[in-house]
Amino acid sequence: MLAKGRKASGRGEAVAANYAFGPLEDDFIIKQRLLTRTTTTRGEPPLKKLQKKFTSLFLAKAFLQELNTFEIPLLKSKAVVDANLREKHNFDELREEINRQIVLAKADIETLKEQLEESKVERRHKEECEVIRKLIATHPPRSETLKIISELEKEIAALDAENTASSRTLELRKKQFALLLHVTRESVPESFREIRKRIDTGKEGKWGVGPTGHKIK
Numbered sequence: 739m740l741a742k743g744r745k746a747s748g749r750g751e752a753v754a755a756n757y758a759f760g761p762l763e764d765d766f767i768i769k770q771r772l773l774t775r776t777t778t779t780r781g782e783p784p785l786k787k788l789q790k791k792f793t794s795l796f797l798a799k800a801f802l803q804e805l806n807t808f809e810i811p812l813l814k815s816k817a818v819v820d821a822n823l824r825e826k827h828n829f830d831e832l833r834e835e836i837n838r839q840i841v842l843a844k845a846d847i848e849t850l851k852e853q854l855e856e857s858k859v860e861r862r863h864k865e866e867c868e869v870i871r872k873l874i875a876t877h878p879p880r881s882e883t884l885k886i887i888s889e890l891e892k893e894i895a896a897l898d899a900e901n902t903a904s905s906r907t908l909e910l911r912k913k914q915f916a917l918l919l920h921v922t923r924e925s926v927p928e929s930f931r932e933i934r935k936r937i938d939t940g941k942e943g944k945w946g947v948g949p950t951g952h953k954i955k
Contacts, residue, residue: 877883
């Protein structure tokens with residue numbers, strides 16, 4: 739029995755020696771287990787988990803509140819960005835319209851330049867026609883001019899005919915004069931010789947001899 743008692747006391751001492759907590763710690767652990775309703779010292783207590791969840795929920799709510807404070811400025815910024823995009827789109831459309839109007843205006847300017855040049859040419863032609871018309875107005879009518887031209891042509895034809903006749907007459911006179919001159923040259927020396935001969939012989943009668951060899955009274 740003593741041996742058994744010694745063995746039992748030896749086991750109690752061994753259990754007491756293996757147990758890690760003291761009496762005060764046991765009370766604290768029991769109190770914590772009662773508060774947290776846990777029967778084990780391992781793992782996270784439910785109360786602490788609940789506390790963490792509450793803290794997370796509180797932080798999430800605070801985050802959402804803070805996020806809400808940023809939401810309105812972000813919405814405003816988004817509205818400003820959207821307005822700027824719309825304005826940029828409108829500006830691009832306006833710029834395209836202005837460029838199209840510029841192209842049309844340039845085409846109109848070129849067309850107007852051509853029309854202006856044509857108008858200048860037409861005006862110059864009209865002025866020239868007006869000058870010609872005034873010049874024509876200072877002259878007689880066409881019928882009268884044609885009549886004058888016809889009369890002048892007749893006069894020219896008559897003058898040509900007269901000139902031809904005069905030329906023929908002049909040519910005839912030239913031939914006659916040449917013939918007369920030739921005859922004179924041939925007869926005058928002979929007449930002079932005959933007169934001298936008669937003077938020398940003293941036989942010149944009542945009738946004399948002319949330069950052409952004919953007897954003269």
